[in-house]
Amino acid sequence: MTWLDDLADKAVNRELPTREEALAVLATGDDELLDVVAAAFRVRRRFFGSRVKLNYLVNIKSGLCPEDCFYCSQRVGSAAEVLKYTWLKTDEIVASASAGVAGGARRVCLVASGRGPTDRDVDRVCESIEAFKSEHPDVEVCACLGLLTDGQADRLAAAGTTAYNHNLNTSGGHYADICTTHEYADRVSTVTAAKEAGLSPCSGMIAGMGETDEDLVDVAFALRALSPDSVPVNFLIPFDGTPLAGTWELTPQRCLRILAMVRFVNPDAEVRLAGGREIHLRSLQPLALHIVNSIFLGDYLTSEGQPGAADLSLIADAGFTVEGAPPAPAPATSSASKPAAGPASASASAPARSAALAPVATPSPAAPLSPDAPRPDLVHVRRRGPGTSLPANT
Numbered sequence: 001m002t003w004l005d006d007l008a009d010k011a012v013n014r015e016l017p018t019r020e021e022a023l024a025v026l027a028t029g030d031d032e033l034l035d036v037v038a039a040a041f042r043v044r045r046r047f048f049g050s051r052v053k054l055n056y057l058v059n060i061k062s063g064l065c066p067e068d069c070f071y072c073s074q075r076v077g078s079a080a081e082v083l084k085y086t087w088l089k090t091d092e093i094v095a096s097a098s099a100g101v102a103g104g105a106r107r108v109c110l111v112a113s114g115r116g117p118t119d120r121d122v123d124r125v126c127e128s129i130e131a132f133k134s135e136h137p138d139v140e141v142c143a144c145l146g147l148l149t150d151g152q153a154d155r156l157a158a159a160g161t162t163a164y165n166h167n168l169n170t171s172g173g174h175y176a177d178i179c180t181t182h183e184y185a186d187r188v189s190t191v192t193a194a195k196e197a198g199l200s201p202c203s204g205m206i207a208g209m210g211e212t213d214e215d216l217v218d219v220a221f222a223l224r225a226l227s228p229d230s231v232p233v234n235f236l237i238p239f240d241g242t243p244l245a246g247t248w249e250l251t252p253q254r255c256l257r258i259l260a261m262v263r264f265v266n267p268d269a270e271v272r273l274a275g276g277r278e279i280h281l282r283s284l285q286p287l288a289l290h291i292v293n294s295i296f297l298g299d300y301l302t303s304e305g306q307p308g309a310a311d312l313s314l315i316a317d318a319g320f321t322v323e324g325a326p327p328a329p330a331p332a333t334s335s336a337s338k339p340a341a342g343p344a345s346a347s348a349s350a351p352a353r354s355a356a357l358a359p360v361a362t363p364s365p366a367a368p369l370s371p372d373a374p375r376p377d378l379v380h381v382r383r384r385g386p387g388t389s390l391p392a393n394t
Ligand code: SF4
Pocket: 065, 066, 067, 068, 069, 072, 073, 074, 075, 076, 112, 113, 114, 115, 146
């Protein structure tokens, strides 16, 4: 038995690791990396088998936020050239979210910029959620609208909202270094309010913002204390025009260690690989699927991800299956009946659907080979989907 076997045993039994163990995961060397992934995979497999849940983001109000979160391209004063638009209409939201469902998503996440919604904003979002749920009663809806005030979570729950996302983002000790317009405690309060209203709590973090290993462990443990059902792990997308522009602290190997640490601390939570996976994990994305059990399909709020078809291929190639997708067809017995090459699940038509989308985040032959090299060439501001006249990336 190695210490990683012990750690996996603890996690399988939902036992909390010690802080020292969590820190040790982050401190492992490259020669131990596959052992770390294998240990985390034991935990992932115990609670989630080989399923990968697809989530789909719809940015229902983009940019022009009065808050100053340093990592955010939508912050006050942001010079990032992201799409800016006010609340999408209900039919636009339903159409966008339905596109994600058609691509294989089992949860849609409706996200609005801003400190928090007014009661009128909540009314408008509830109307959209009710309209979406009438068409897709089995698809989960997660709302992410910022800080909630009294009664708002209850109203979202009554409208059929499944979950509420509000990330802690970083440790309490590091919070003032990434935001000055609201406090860490405000975020904890909103996660708690959502949970008390019966919404499934979704709360996660962003790595790569100047934090220490201790900060990463602190936020992972703080999340465990909140018992979220889902823990999205983002890796900073350092947009030009934001205070964290040019901050490239992560390597693919470090991303894997961070994901594994989060898995050991939150073993039975849906650990969701979120923004930044393409630009930071790059060709190691398949290894991450052995740790996380969920990813976002297609694009992010203000940046473009790899084509949705590539997401589906990633999952199929790594030997995983899309949660909720019909079973893969039996192998063909003759070349005449052989299905077209592509993902075995979710949607065999996905490659065709996304064929018109230029692939992004694919290293060119001339790309730097060092895992430490900044890769601003991989950051692409979203120019399709909600808020544009172009089809979404699904
Ligand atoms: S993270 Fe949310 S609250 Fe913070 S600046 Fe961005 S949109 Fe505003």
